[in-house]
Structures are given as structure tokens and as C-alpha cells.
Amino acid sequence: MKSILENRPALAAEVGKVAEVAGYLWQKGWAERNGGNITINITELVDEGMKALTPITEPRPICLHLPNIKDCWFYCKGTNRRMRDLAREPMANGSIIRILPDCESYVIVADADIAPTSELPSHLAMHNYLLGKGSPYRACVHTHPIELVALTHNDQWLQKDYATKVLWSMIPETKAFCPRGVGIVPYMLPGSKELAQATIDAVDSDYDVVLWEKHGVFAVDVDVMSAFDQIDVLNKSALIYIAAKNLGFIADGMTEAQMQELSEVFHLPK
Ligand code: 13P
Numbered sequence: 001m002k003s004i005l006e007n008r009p010a011l012a013a014e015v016g017k018v019a020e021v022a023g024y025l026w027q028k029g030w031a032e033r034n035g036g037n038i039t040i041n042i043t044e045l046v047d048e049g050m051k052a053l054t055p056i057t058e059p060r061p062i063c064l065h066l067p068n069i070k071d072c073w074f075y076c077k078g079t080n081r082r083m084r085d086l087a088r089e090p091m092a093n094g095s096i097i098r099i100l101p102d103c104e105s106y107v108i109v110a111d112a113d114i115a116p117t118s119e120l121p122s123h124l125a126m127h128n129y130l131l132g133k134g135s136p137y138r139a140c141v142h143t144h145p146i147e148l149v150a151l152t153h154n155d156q157w158l159q160k161d162y163a164t165k166v167l168w169s170m171i172p173e174t175k176a177f178c179p180r181g182v183g184i185v186p187y188m189l190p191g192s193k194e195l196a197q198a199t200i201d202a203v204d205s206d207y208d209v210v211l212w213e214k215h216g217v218f219a220v221d222v223d224v225m226s227a228f229d230q231i232d233v234l235n236k237s238a239l240i241y242i243a244a245k246n247l248g249f250i251a252d253g254m255t256e257a258q259m260q261e262l263s264e265v266f267h268l269p270k
């Protein structure tokens with residue numbers, strides 16, 4: 001079967017980046033079974049040939065009204081599909097969808113009828129929010145990083161900006177490459193509209209990365225690689241904190257003065 005990626009190098013490159021990140025998620029142990037999901041907004045890469053394609057499914061409801069993503073196109077990981085399989089075969093474990101003019105339903109356009117992730121409400125509502133804000137962000141990554149999820153099993157780590165402050169202080173890179181810190185969303189049912197709205201509210205209060213209590217992480221950025229990098233630096237900090245604890249002490253963390261100097265020199269938000 002001919003893939004939509006054939007003779008479309010820019011589109012193939014973006015989907016290739018999703019496959020590369022999917023491989024990293026599996027290697028890190030963050031993607032058990034079908035755990036995690038990725039969507040990217042590919043609308044800017046759509047050509048006339050793609051627009052002329054006949055959808056391969058009937059319209060399916062999103063169960064949300066999302067006016068800013070009218071006629072937009074997305075690559076979505078398939079529900080129940082494994083990241084480790086997607087890494088090898090992105091178009092056999094995900095699909096390309098188009099949002100219909102009613103802003104409430106979508107069709108699958110290519111390559112096969114692979115139903116999108118069960119977290120589609122969170123992903124599409126987020127893309128809708130990002131476009132509405134004029135954001136350049138085109139990627140959403142949800143994954144289950146072991147150490148970051150472990151932190152969410154304790155009330156202190158769920159207090160506003162406690163995790164941000166401790167994780168930033170573990171190693172200078174974390175604030176430099178995750179400069180907005182990490183927001184917190186209390187436990188909500190996976191795949192629910194409530195989880196989608198709470199995630200948007202957290203991103204709206206100026207975070208790129210949100211911890212979902214006892215579940216995982218949801219990150220947004222310009223592309224899938226950058227969204228992955230933000231999660232990766234945060235989880236590295238969590239690992240350093242835990243490594244120190246395993247050595248029998250609580251990590252001191254960088255001092256306030258060191259954090260302030262870092263923020264000034266690298267022009268980071270306070
Ligand atoms: P999907 O397989 O439907 O993408 O679900 C995985 C997941 O992590 C749900 O939160």
C-alpha cells in the first residue's frame with residue numbers, strides 16, 4: 001500500500017521525529033504496553049494532493065467543540081498501540097486525521113483506519129488552545145516517566161511549584177531547558193474532558209509541562225523532540241534527587257543565589 005508519506009519529505013521528517021521519540025520513550029521504560037501518546041499538528045505541511053484524498057472513515061465525534069482547529073490535520077498515535085511498535089512503523093501504529101468544518105468531528109485520511117489515542121480530548125483541546133493563543137507549539141507528548149510519576153504519590157510534591165523548585169535546583173540545565181517549570185493536575189480519569197480542561201488551565205498559567213497525579217506527564221512544545229527534551233531534563237532531576245536519597249541524604253540543591261545568577265545570565269523567567 002502506498003503511504004501518504006511517500007514523496008512528502010517534510011511530512012515524513014516530522015512523522016519520523018515522532019517515531020524517534022517513541023523509541024526513546026520505550027528505551028527509558030516510560031512506555032509500558034500502550035502507555036503514552038503523541039500528536040503533532042501537521043496542517044502547515046498539507047498540500048493540494050492531500051486535500052484531494054478521500055477519507056478512509058466516516059466522521060467520528062471528538063465530543064468537544066474546538067473552533068480553532070477547524071480543517072486542521074494531525075498525526076496521532078493509535079489507541080492501544082505500543083510506542084516500541086510505532087518507533088519502527090509510525091503509519092501502522094498511528095494515523096493522519098483531519099478535523100471537519102463542524103469543529104466537533106474528524107475523519108481518518110491515511111494510511112489506515114488506526115483509531116486515535118484515547119487521550120484525544122486532551123491532545124486536540126490543547127492544540128485548539130495553542131492555536132487560539134497564536135502559539136508556535138505544534139506537538140503534545142504524554143508519557144509515564146517512572147520517577148516523575150513517583151513524586152506525584154506524595155502530597156508535598158503536589159503543592160504548587162514545590163516540584164518545580166526542587167527539580168530546578170538539582171542541576172542547572174533543568175531550569176535552562178524547562179524554564180517554565182512544571183504544573184500539577186490532580187488525579188482525574190484518563191481520557192476525560194475534565195482532564196483535558198485541567199491540563200489546559202495548567203498550561204495557561206504558564207507551564208509547558210504538566211504532571212498528571214499518579215499517571216504521567218503532558219508536555220507541549222514547538223515539535224515532538226523539544227517536548228520530549230523538557231520531560232527528559234525534569235526526569236533527570238528527579239533521578240538525581242532519588243539517587244541522593246538512596247545514598248542516605250536529601251540533596252542540598254543549588255542555593256537561591258546560584259539559581260538567581262543562572263536566571264540572570266541565561267535570561268530565564270524568575
Ligand atoms: P492510548 O493507547 O489510548 O494512547 O492510551 C495510553 C495512555 O497512556 C492513556 O493515558
Ligand code: ZN
Nearest residue numbers: 035036215216
Ligand atoms: Zn497515560
